[in-house]
Amino acid sequence: MSLRSSRLAALFTALLLAGCASQPHSPQPRTLPDGLRADVAVLETTDLHSNILSYDYYKQKADPTLGFERTVTLIRKARSQFTNSLLFDAGDTIQGSVLADYQAQVQKVDCGQELAIYQAMDAIGYDGGTIGNHEFNYGLPFLSQVTGTPMNVDGAGSQRCIGPHYPLVLANVNSARDGQPIFKPWTMIKRNMAAFTPDGSQISVPLKIAIIGFTPPTIMQWDKQNLEGKVTVTGVVEAAQKYMPEIEAQHPDLVIAILHGGMNMAPYTSDMENGGWYLAGVPGIDVLLLGHEHTDFPGPRFAHMQDVDDQRGFVRGVPAVMGGFFGKDLGVIRLALVHQQDRWTIDKTKTFSQVWPICPPMAGAGKPADSTSHCVAADPQVPQVVGKVQQAAIDYVNTPIGQSTVRMSSYFADEGDMTALAPVNAAQIDYAHQELSSAHPELAKVPVLGSAAAFRSGFGGPDDYTDVLPGPLTLRSAADLYFYPNTLSAVKINGAGLKAWLEKSAERFNRIDPNASGEQALINDKYAGFNFDQIQGGIAYTIDVSKPIGQRIEKLTYHGKRVTPSQTFVVVTNNYRASGGGHFPGLDGNNVVLASPDGTREILARWLQSHPTLNAQDLPHASWHFARLKTRSMVVFTAASDKQAVAEADGLRHIRQLRDNGDGTAVYAIDLSH
Template identity: 70%
Template sequence: MSAPRPRPVSTLVLGVLAAGLLAGCSGLLSRHPALVDGARADVAILETTDIHSNLLGYDYYKLKADPTLGYERTATLIRRARQEFPNTFLFDDGDTIQGSVLADYQALARPVGCNEELAVYRAMDSVGYDGATAGNHEFNYGLPFLSQVTGTPMNVDGGTSKRCAGPHFPLVLANVASARDGKPLFKPWALVSKTIEAYTPDGSKLAVPLKVGILGFAPPPILQWDKQKLEGRVTVSGVVEAAQKYLPALEAQHPDLIVAVLHGGLDDRPYTPDMENGGWHLAGVPGIDALLLGHSHTEFPGPHYAGMQDVDAERGLVRGVPAVMGGFFGKDLGVIKLALVRQGGKWVVDKADTHSEVRPICQPAVKGKAPDCVAPDPAIAPLVAKVHEAAIAYVNTPIGDSRVRLSSYFADEGDMTALAPINAAQAEYVRAELPKTHPELADVPVLSAAAAFRTGFGGPDDYTDVAPGPLTLRSAADLYFYPNTLAAVKTDGAGLKAWLEQSARRFNRIDPAKAGEQALINPHYVGYNFDQIQGGIAYTIDVSKPAGERITSLTYDGKPVIPQQPFVIVTNNYRASGGGHFPGLDGSNIVLASPDGAREILARWIERKQHLTAADLEPTSWHFAPLKTRGPVVFRAAAGKQAVAAAAGLNHVRQLKDHGDGTATYAIDLSP
């Protein structure tokens, strides 16, 4: 009998290891039995959206602390939610890198280098994210900047092939692709796996893996809004089409859940591929288990969406799909509490035990007291301290002075002091530049359109208010809130009237015979779409008439405007390319697309003036048609500002009631 052949050492080692692993697995299996039907788990999907680089509770326009906003307080809510829920995933819904003075400083004043991570991403990485998508404002600074700061090489004109410092979490975007090769700029989807706590039907605790797939979407109109930066470089598809295209590949990875991360809101009108807020329709695509929303700068669940078909605006369901939209500017955290139950060997969402909520960083103010806000996360401020101080120094650069108060407190009621400098600067720029490329338009009247970006939507401090005295870059940034570029369009008298009619939708129709209070402002028509046009024109708005029939008098140079009369109107790239759905504005009639930002044009205009006086500003170009009403016509604005209205010549405005939260109800007398 021959001796047994010795096994190689490696085989002996592998055998021992295998035996040990089997023993270990046996122990694990005995402690954590296989999942069976009836097992349950609660998973919290946490969402931030529309942070707009508001990292700290600080107002760069007023140079003071503001505890009612800022990611540093949202981070506190995130940490609390993680303590409350053992199983959490955290996602960001876009509009992250743009929207504050700090953001502009890092993109325009002192652009970050390839090896330098953007401040907002540093802050987010300190908290820890599982994924994010891109919003429309991610594209405002151009594709080269976006490519660099997200650490994403892009095969587009101006894109970088280098992998620079970017966020430490995946960015997904399914509906924006390179025009060169048709490939998405970012990965269309990603998988995130975590071990979660679950419970068997008898209550035994398990530690089991959960695999979540995420699919990202930007609003399709970005190709209009940032046409100058994106046209010919990218293609954009509708959100439903993009979901249908990429869901099969994601589903082939067998995720337990699929979360759609859409930078968009809810619109239940018939679907079109260029729909701005396609969330309602996206919720109808089979395979999506949860929906994250944004862009609309509001909250879901919430009263804004009450009554929308197939939407539960209290529990947070859209066509049966759990959904959330967590506010803006770091004011809130969105939370979807998903109740999962094991059925047929898969995790299924138990809709009856699932709900969404929006958690604010501040509780509402009570009369005489400041808002009750959570404390900031102490880890955030040190991470961004240097760039924060640099941004403050940057906006304090002197550019001139003013003898006029420039305010938007009553921009809806006829105070154009905050808009007149913008209109004057824009018109002067175009009158100088347009003849260089379009000499045939040299004698065409140039008008200018501007809207007040800050009209109280974000709270009682969300107004432009530049006091008489020194002017700085901060003043220009306060007057012109967004980094739009300037654009000019060719139109005629009919187009001008249609433009003004669209703007006048800002107002509700007022019934003169009604005895009770009537609200002047239409809450569904945003303030930044109320364009007010200057340049030698005068017009009247009759709020007793239906929308579309309110411009009852329109003159240029003292004479009635006729439909065929040619005009060039200066606006911004957003409006000229179709933003706001103004009639006749779709980008096709742009005659000047400036590479210069409207804010920079305004700052240079102020520098040339040096001393701004009332003589430099055209008077208000419009007024309300006289209207005798039985009951008061009212609106809401910042409290204690009646003297501001009077100084602007609005003596027919009076404060009725101070609500104790920084706002007040005012009445406006429209009588002859």
């Protein structure tokens, strides 16, 4: 694959969905000899979510399976292994941990103070990065400040504050005021690289690298409250086609696209969330860095995609990598360059991608290790950089707010244990009743329901569950129960819309065949746990997993009476869902009757404080259960190991642990006939 394009016109005539590989970039005068070779390691972090240290803020203990401080160890290893290297970040960097919320919402950083995650990243040194969708969660003024990027948008100042010491690029988000990008869409970086002549001599050569960045266009739905009327977005392919001529005119040796997005083979649209496959087909892009999907590429999840090499890491002929999430992995592309006919080209036979885990698989087990002995050591420099603010955040979340006699956990939230969701729904319903009485007195007699999902349901490993034990409650408890910094919204729907909402949520489950032999998996792993909404507030319903999608919700009642299609409800949820996040039917932002500026987590904390001793009677009852189903085979699911007693204590006596996986998880069987 050539690195210098000789035909700029190809950028304008290439079909949008064409699968052509990158064309050569326009040649420029060179004095370098033919036959030069250079290996360049393109390193990537993505979806760090401000997990700087290997620490679980909710369980108040070290967690060696995540954390940027351990990724840094891998970065140093790669830099020692490869003579030449470049390091980039693919976004979702500044949000996602207690420390992040502390600096954004509690003890806010000022203009002259660099955000902790950027301090840690600057300590190791980055060459560039892009902006993820979660960067917008705290609003544009905060994003403008902490990235050191003045923006011509409402609310954002013109003052240039301290941001990261590396360039951030973003090509597909523009100011609604003037149509100009709110970040630099692309930039050129220049590095001297070691190259080797055919006789083995080493020389230093200059390399011009253009980087261009993209975020999911769906930010306009997910952060509508923060972005509507302030910015506009374009599709990732359209943005790339717009700026590639500018980039080509500067004669880069290498063009790297940094996309906070994954890959989807559905027909391309300008609002596609994961447009990486199509972006790889834009002429001129030489390397693709991916993110957002919280998974690895190369990896088996992408095994059956057309023109995708899930073993060596190529997408439509373009070397690509996606380096996991939470600092669990480092993406590495070994880029083999050869200089011929006055241009650098990629030797595909010697180029490949890998994802390096901080916790390598245990020998013979094929599963991630669950002990520190199998995880790389943390880099000692990172804790020194962020130690003070880390301790301040820990002290803050340990602020007492009450007591509880109830254990609230999400270990079996998918199976009907709603103890971790009930306080969220109770707080949301209480808040909406208070606000709607003045904002919408016409809705005073309309039933108000609460909708919540288990944000921590095991996706990130055996410790990725909410578990608030009986005893003292702190702000940490509220953060554990409500993981994201969403604001509260309420929507007005009818009974048909309520059923459609629940049907969409029920896609969390695979269809179970009562007559099948062999084990059947209950959970559809392709449907995210945070989209399994469970609604409370006087309704009851059953989920029949033997039925096809869209036909699973049965016996839907409100206070014992059947819900009619025309019956009116107000459902309290978060701004993400109310604005269309998750693509739920009837939820697109047009039926919002309450858009609160208050965060759901803060609303929950205040509600817990108003119940100094929380008892079971303070919480709404579980609203759903599985329809009875007798099966020939066992229906199974995976959860944290040795938690059967938790299920039994919460009334789920039809669940039993079958076998321990040896990695902190276990396979459980659920008897659906009870």
